[in-house]
Amino acid sequence: MPLVHSLDELVHLQKKILEDRRADISAHSIEGLGREKFAAPALRADQELDAPRGKEIRVVLRNCNLIDPESLDDYIGEEGYQALATVLSSMSPEEVIEIISKSGLRGRGGACFPTGRKWQLTRNSAGSPKYIICNADEGDPGAFMNRRVLEGDPHSVLEGMAIGAYAIGASRGFVYCRAEYPIAVRTLNLAIQQARAYGLLGENVLNSGFAFDVEVRMGAGAFVCGEETALIASIEGRRGEPRPRPPFPAVTGLWGKPTCINNVETFANVPQIIMTGADWFAGMGTEKSKGTKTFALAGDVNHTGLIEVPLGITLREIVYDVGEGIKKKKELKAIQTGGPMGGCLPASMVDLPVDYESLMAAGSIMGSGGMIVMDEDTCMVDIARFFMEFIQEESCGKCTPCRVGTHSMLEILTRICRGEGVDGDIAKLERLSKLTRTHSLCGLGQGAPNPVDSTLKHFREEYEAHIYRKECPAKVCRELIRYEIIAETCNGCTVCAKNCPIGAIAGERRKLHVIDQETCVRCGICIQTCNFGAILALTGDQTAPVMAQSQDPI
Amino acid sequence: MTIPAQPYPLTGRSFKSLEKEYPLNDPLQKAIIDQILQSHCDTPGGLMVILNEIQSRIGFVSQPIQEYVARVLNTPVSAIHGVITFYSFFTTEPRGERILKFCMGTACYVGGTPQLVDKATQLLGVSPGQTTPDGKITVEVCRCVGACSQAPVVVVDEQMYGRIRPSKMPALIRDVLKSCEDASGG
Ligand SMILES: Cc1cc2nc3c(=O)[nH]c(=O)nc-3n(C[C@H](O)[C@H](O)[C@H](O)COP(=O)(O)O)c2cc1C
Numbered sequence: 001m002p003l004v005h006s007l008d009e010l011v012h013l014q015k016k017i018l019e020d021r022r023a024d025i026s027a028h029s030i031e032g033l034g035r036e037k038f039a040a041p042a043l044r045a046d047q048e049l050d051a052p053r054g055k056e057i058r059v060v061l062r063n064c065n066l067i068d069p070e071s072l073d074d075y076i077g078e079e080g081y082q083a084l085a086t087v088l089s090s091m092s093p094e095e096v097i098e099i100i101s102k103s104g105l106r107g108r109g110g111a112c113f114p115t116g117r118k119w120q121l122t123r124n125s126a127g128s129p130k131y132i133i134c135n136a137d138e139g140d141p142g143a144f145m146n147r148r149v150l151e152g153d154p155h156s157v158l159e160g161m162a163i164g165a166y167a168i169g170a171s172r173g174f175v176y177c178r179a180e181y182p183i184a185v186r187t188l189n190l191a192i193q194q195a196r197a198y199g200l201l202g203e204n205v206l207n208s209g210f211a212f213d214v215e216v217r218m219g220a221g222a223f224v225c226g227e228e229t230a231l232i233a234s235i236e237g238r239r240g241e242p243r244p245r246p247p248f249p250a251v252t253g254l255w256g257k258p259t260c261i262n263n264v265e266t267f268a269n270v271p272q273i274i275m276t277g278a279d280w281f282a283g284m285g286t287e288k289s290k291g292t293k294t295f296a297l298a299g300d301v302n303h304t305g306l307i308e309v310p311l312g313i314t315l316r317e318i319v320y321d322v323g324e325g326i327k328k329k330k331e332l333k334a335i336q337t338g339g340p341m342g343g344c345l346p347a348s349m350v351d352l353p354v355d356y357e358s359l360m361a362a363g364s365i366m367g368s369g370g371m372i373v374m375d376e377d378t379c380m381v382d383i384a385r386f387f388m389e390f391i392q393e394e395s396c397g398k399c400t401p402c403r404v405g406t407h408s409m410l411e412i413l414t415r416i417c418r419g420e421g422v423d424g425d426i427a428k429l430e431r432l433s434k435l436t437r438t439h440s441l442c443g444l445g446q447g448a449p450n451p452v453d454s455t456l457k458h459f460r461e462e463y464e465a466h467i468y469r470k471e472c473p474a475k476v477c478r479e480l481i482r483y484e485i486i487a488e489t490c491n492g493c494t495v496c497a498k499n500c501p502i503g504a505i506a507g508e509r510r511k512l513h514v515i516d517q518e519t520c521v522r523c524g525i526c527i528q529t530c531n532f533g534a535i536l537a538l539t540g541d542q543t544a545p546v547m548a549q550s551q552d553p554i
Numbered sequence: 555m556t557i558p559a560q561p562y563p564l565t566g567r568s569f570k571s572l573e574k575e576y577p578l579n580d581p582l583q584k585a586i587i588d589q590i591l592q593s594h595c596d597t598p599g600g601l602m603v604i605l606n607e608i609q610s611r612i613g614f615v616s617q618p619i620q621e622y623v624a625r626v627l628n629t630p631v632s633a634i635h636g637v638i639t640f641y642s643f644f645t646t647e648p649r650g651e652r653i654l655k656f657c658m659g660t661a662c663y664v665g666g667t668p669q670l671v672d673k674a675t676q677l678l679g680v681s682p683g684q685t686t687p688d689g690k691i692t693v694e695v696c697r698c699v700g701a702c703s704q705a706p707v708v709v710v711d712e713q714m715y716g717r718i719r720p721s722k723m724p725a726l727i728r729d730v731l732k733s734c735e736d737a738s739g740g
């Protein structure tokens with residue numbers, strides 16, 4: 001027998017849970033800390049998600065770390081499923097769509113399409129059954145917001161999906177989760193079971209006659225499966241190759257039926273918009289970008305981890321207030337947003353407001369929310385090469401512009417990083433990037449040139465240094481640098497020699513150590529391990545005499 | 555549309571000859587595969603589910619397994635092979651007892667994974683993608699595992715280790731080898 005049959009019963013249950021909890025707290029006399037005893041199951045919970053700093057507001061993450069993700073009672077105690085119950089008992093699907101449209105919620109998965117409009121389109125499409133899919137294939141390297149929500153507050157996503165399903169007229173939903181997130185899959189499956197047992201999912205949700213059930217499907221390590229048509233192909237059990245749109249999934253989606261695909265975070269916003277109202281949500285953010293956005297702040301800031309900030313906040317506020325500045329008091333060089341299809345913004349644009357339009361205008365994108373802060377020791381050409389390598393590997397190969405374009409760009413970038421760049425490479429890159437952008441089939445190829453374009457725009461002189469002077473200003477590109485031990489500073493502690501993976505450092509205890517430039521592969525371990533700052537990286541002219549005699553082994 | 559009993563000419567091998575090959579010649583393994591096939595063969599789009607389960611429970615999806623699945627599902631082997639080769643999670647060969655994955659996501663790459671890989675290569679004598687000759691450890695590089703704030707990250711099976719420095723590698727590898735022995739001993 002399901003446990004809950006109506007909104008009243010749900011509210012009643014919530015009261016009871018809260019009372020029990022209060023009784024529990026006073027019984028153990030844990031002063032007001034009752035909620036904090038629940039740590040999320042992920043081992044890195046506390047380091048990933050701290051108390052809010054700076055301008056942070058917790059909407060999507062409000063329950064993470066506070067409730068036990070494996071307990072439905074905990075979620076119900078936080079008004080959980082009341083939005084669904086309210087919707088089912090007193091709203092028509094049109095009214096739901098109206099509220100979501102009015103709130104200004106836009107997709108958090110990257111394409112930033114207005115969610116209300118997407119739901120309306122799917123609702124209006126002829127054909128049944130309809131499906132609703134939650135895109136949890138968070139493939140962007142450097143992003144883990146969706147994982148944290150799924151692991152920390154899975155019911156909010158399920159509730160959002162159920163509301164969406166009601167609005168568009170679907171009765172089955174899928175969560176497509178990437179295989180790299182086994183804990184998220186486990187948590188979700190458990191949450192689904194619990195929700196079924198309580199009558200919050202199933203044939204007759206909350207005794208309202210509305211039927212909805214969810215199934216988790218796992219990906220298998222293909223980035224392009226985050227693209228909606230590829231994702232659908234993957235759920236259908238095929239190779240995850242995208243197909244041209246239109247027809248959009250809202251018209252022809254899973255098994256040819258109208259399908260609505262939204263991101264984890266988009267769904268997690270929905271219950272609270274219903275509960276608190278569209279105006280509250282629209283009150284946060286800017287003119288066109290409403291609400292909050294979670295970011296995975298990573299890289300060279302003092303405080304990395306998950307953050308949630310109102311849209312419209314400036315990058316400066318994120319880096320210096322929320323992130324508490326750059327590590328080791330170094331200089332900020334660039335901020336990368338939007339994952340591999342995003343762009344690098346230079347330190348000079350640090351006052352840019354973070355919203356969909358501003359980022360787009362600056363040559364980057366919001367993406368699903370990766371944000372990597374880079375300090376002065378980062379080589380922008382190397383970063384562009386890194387992202388291009390990622391995209392080239394993940395390109396599914398279906399369309400030629402993306403398959404060949406990314407490969408050619410990668411070839412040029414690799415050459416430049418090796419110090420084999422020639423005059424004209426930059427022009428070639430620009431041409432290729434334009435061709436790939438305009439001719440590719442899906443968002444992967446269309447966005448692939450972004451890292452190259454944005455670094456070319458803002459850090460052109462670094463490309464030129466690599467090509468014309470064979471020098472890597474950030475001293476990263478292995479073929480263009482050389483390590484040297486400073487005789488005056490080295491005290492012969494032998495740490496570098498012990499740590500060198502190829503034994504290229506010679507020297508006795510308390511005597512000056514020397515790096516054999518012939519064998520050295522410039523991995524940089526020595527410079528990291530030296531406690532006395534006695535190792536120096538040299539580039540360009542400084543290395544010239546040595547470069548000549550040591551043709552690099554790699 | 556009705557599906558004919560034999561939609562494609564199947565020139566593949568018969569059940570009988572497939573059952574002679576590893577791992578299908580092992581009754582235990584075959585029972586697992588059969589069970590997986592049984593519970594998902596009617597699921598729409600079940601192929602991905604089936605392959606995912608085989609990969610996680612058997613550890614690989616080799617050619618004989620692919621042919622076997624194709625036979626049971628009555629689809630061409632090429633369709634299955636196509637799926638296997640598309641997704642990086644599927645492997646066609648058995649891997650080591652422990653899998654040592656180095657995250658090559660952006661944060662970790664910037665955080666120094668390349669140096670860690672160098673160090674591990676030096677210690678184990680195998681480069682990424684290879685398994686040590688004793689079948690104990692497979693070294694792999696992988697995409698962002700979603701723990702970037704801990705960069706650089708090394709994943710041993712499902713356990714994550716963050717902020718690993720090259721100097722910590724020997725101890726980590728020793729631990730992994732020891733856990734292999736513990737597992738086989740106990
Ligand atoms: C190559 C590629 C990768 C994508 N990866 C993701 C992803 O990891 N997560 C996601 O939610 N959307 C991803 N998307 C966007 C989806 O195609 C789709 O726009 C999104 O899921 C729609 O949900 P939303 O309206 O809630 O944003 C990706 C798109 C492309 C082209």
Ligand code: FES
Binds near residue numbers: 699703706
């Ligand atoms: S980049 Fe390594 S965990 Fe994200």
